[in-house]
Amino acid sequence: MHIENDKYLLEGGVDPLVLVKKYGCPLYIYETSVMKRQYDRLTKAFHLKKLKINYACKALNNIAVLKYLKSLGTGLDTVSIQEARIGLLAGFQPDEIIYTPNCVSIEEISQAVELGVKINIDNLSILEQFGSLYPHYPICIRINPHIMAGGNSKISVGHIDSKFGISFHQTPLIHRIIKAHDMTVEGIHMHTGSDILDIDVFLQGAEILFQVAEEFKDLQYIDFGSGFKVPYKEEDIETDIEELGEKITVRFNEFCERYGRKLTLMFEPGKFLVSESGVFLVKVNVVKQTTSTVFAGVDSGLNHLIRPMLYDSYHKIVNISKTEGRSRIYTVVGYICETDTFGGQSQNDRNQ
């Protein structure tokens, strides 16, 4: 959304208040033009013929959004069997869906085998069980490269104490299991966190992944996960995708040369593709002045937008129905009977 002549407008020049009149409030609006801009940036940054962007749908799994991203040419990254099913409903082919669960049962993974999606295994115990049940089903392996990356501890998932992935120090154990069951490893994967600004962290992770990948001879793809940092405030910086693209492309081409075959490079961005596309419109029901604070109580709550309460996330809040006049500081709260704050004075230092 941007301001033009004192009016907030959506990308295509649509007045959001007109949409409120038509659809009511609270209202989510997703601008496909923003998703397309971000997708095009990625595909330009990594100038490789064999590039696949798998949208990580836990960022936003609205089926209309999935259909739109499919129309752009993305695959889908899923973390639960339900997400894999939504992906199929949205029209993705099974081999365009990669399923990367963590700590789910082997029964759920068996359902993914039935769906025919790509399966990414992230622990040795499941690898062993999977190998004895489905030795001929090609798999991907999630490696933990032990790097500390991510905007905060809840979204950093690649460090040494993290529950995600198989430690790259345990590669000999992976090989032992693979050999015992005569399994085929078609992909190597990492995903180290969200909100990673420093591209050197990606590059370090990539080097570790290349080392591991070299020892697997049947690879079709290497998947570098995601975690690209997006701006939440005007002055926020974001991952320099263009620079990362240039550097990874060079290193990836060098790797493929050594490996003897052109592999597919995969990424699975969630936030990068969709976070700047969303606007959530609510109406103020009550303005409540207490002895210390002025609250604006809105017709929604953490049931509709949980990130501020769950992660202390920052979301920019603006008054779109009144852009002129004197500004005043409000604490914007929802209607849930727990602390339910979208943002306000004390949240100024929130940073994601």
Ligand SMILES: *Cc1c(COP(=O)(O)O)cnc(C)c1O
């Ligand atoms: C969450 C997740 C992603 C996407 O992370 P973003 O920070 O939204 O880009 C990618 N891969 C896996 C396995 C994930 O769990």
